[in-house]
Amino acid sequence: MAFIVKKFGGSSVATTAKIVGVAERVLKEKEPDDKIVLVVSAMGDTTDELISMAKAIDNRPSQREMDMLLSTGEQITISLLTMAFQKLGVDAVSLTGGQAGIATSGVHAKARIVDVNPERILAELDKDKIVVVAGFQGVTELGDITTLGRGGSDTTAVALAGALGADICEIFTDVDGVYSADPRVVKDARRMKEITYNEMLEMARLGAVVMQPRSVEMGKHYGVPIHVRSTFTLEQGTIIREEYTMKEREFTIRGVTHDVNVAKVAILGVPDQPGIAYTIFSALAEKAIDVDMIVQSIRNADKKIIDMVFTISKPDVDQAKVLVEKLVKDMGALGVVIDENVAKVSVVGAGMYGSPGIAATMFGALGEAGVNIEVISTSEISISCLIKEDQVKEAVNAIHQKFFKE
């Protein structure tokens, strides 16, 4: 008997036929006594359709109402998938995030799971039902619906697996595991059998779209192994866990990632006063706008002004623009330039600490490929460079080629 939480994303449930396919696939792999909890996202384009309805009314709809609107997407999927199981003669029940006991913090559109009360799910499992839970959503103490933001369904799945004490959390996706680089960009990228939470976290943070950082953190927190595998085949993918259990050929780095979902914000001519960085970044944090690479440069020492450059996610650009323009006015800065034509390429590997040659090798690969580096940042297990978005493909291939050549 195994206790498994399985998550299927939007493309796996894009049509009613695919939903039936998911139900059939789950039953094919299920052993008689297995306990199965499924977490699903909204069907294919549903979210986009809902967003376009909202935009038809208000170009900047309130996030509380967007959450109310978008959370219907998963609710549609869970009911249809449950019907599919019932049609196949298997008892099943659907639960919204709230019904499944997912308690979230109150930041709309970017809520965090603060608690999981698994009572209802356990009661339904005890009745031998397959439980189908809406991913991406939860409710606040007040009973308001919140969504978890990008990749939220993965987080729901891993958090549930942890709270329920499941053996493993399987994330079904359109790729068949975690690769040394995005296989759509790098032809000879390698699939890994295992990867550690920390490496995966760093790769995810740096743009590997397979898993969102929050869900990997959740797995690390609960110690739940996460199996990233393909929706379309029955073969094994990559298991994310605390430590390796098998030997694989070692390379200095584990992967090359890229992220085009970034924008560069440059606040020019900021008065160089103590507390000015706090003013800027606390204002952004208050609106839950994540800031990544930060570079503070002295422009003119005589005039005591600086430039503050940082990156944010593209979806945050609208909100950040309003906020930063107000900050510029309040601080008496010269202005703000936002550039959405940027991307971040990174190398990741737990073994890179203490290997000083890696940065040089990476910069060399970019230089040879004719790619300019705009901003550089490093962590214990990664090095990242901000470059022009339209040079991503050649940049990633050049770096991958250097590190993963046979």
Add this chain to the structure above:
Amino acid sequence: MAFIVKKFGGSSVATTAKIVGVAERVLKEKEPDDKIVLVVSAMGDTTDELISMAKAIDNRPSQREMDMLLSTGEQITISLLTMAFQKLGVDAVSLTGGQAGIATSGVHAKARIVDVNPERILAELDKDKIVVVAGFQGVTELGDITTLGRGGSDTTAVALAGALGADICEIFTDVDGVYSADPRVVKDARRMKEITYNEMLEMARLGAVVMQPRSVEMGKHYGVPIHVRSTFTLEQGTIIREEYTMKEREFTIRGVTHDVNVAKVAILGVPDQPGIAYTIFSALAEKAIDVDMIVQSIRNADKKIIDMVFTISKPDVDQAKVLVEKLVKDMGALGVVIDENVAKVSVVGAGMYGSPGIAATMFGALGEAGVNIEVISTSEISISCLIKEDQVKEAVNAIHQKFFKE
């Protein structure tokens, strides 16, 4: 200052442009201190689209899952309408049925409102917000989502008006009031300024689609006047209340109604034993299938068998068929015939009790129009005849002509 609950149905909110129109209209009529609660249905064809998705998976989906699915329809509308108010600069908040405190009984697809906890709505009104509530839905004690069935949004609106102590409940619809007959069928039907709860109840029960009986009962229970008016004009419609407040020209009857949403079920050769009617109708009641006209006829006194004929709603036919076929087998009856090509025409009026000529006048009108009567039933304030569905139009016109001629 007035405290008004306003309900807009699916055709009033069929597109995002119409949703904006509803917001504008509400603001146009709103006095500065008015407290406004809106109840809305799913957008135009949303419900049909959701149903067809479900049918693509299972032709007889479970009703719990259908409720889970269909309740997303209103949730979409409330968020969009709230965005429309916010875009117009007015503070508003959307609430699902559950969030609005609508507690329902557990019969899926046909739940009843058993309680309303108005705390959250009152708290939001105190913050000077317009509150937009999802009609047609509520939650059970377990937290499961239920829908109220046909016309459920009217019931939500009237129940909320009652529980909140609102001054009036306005039902906006595509007709501009209650008529002496359906104006789409009878050209010179008359609009009434007022009608009593009891008359409206009887007309609704007998097929006047303007208001569902359950919502009129709710109004009577709470003593909330219900104003039925047009979405498209600002003029007054018909107010449903306990007693008339103005004098109108009196006719013997108040209205002629028809209902094509009925099916005739004839159980043939039922063994004539005590308790047999209980067996049949308690089985139907258990599945919440409403039974209307009942006629029990002795077919053959020697063989001690009877025929049991009754009418049900067309949407219940599938479920009733399965149930009755099983009953026929268990009881040893001869068989069942279900006829969906029937309709019910009725005359309604509180003053008809003690006017024996009315039945004769009605039957005469039908006879002159060449319409056969299959079943007759009467109440204190109405007389109904079951006829062939394709003769409805001539039947209603013939009756209306007799009673409402100048």
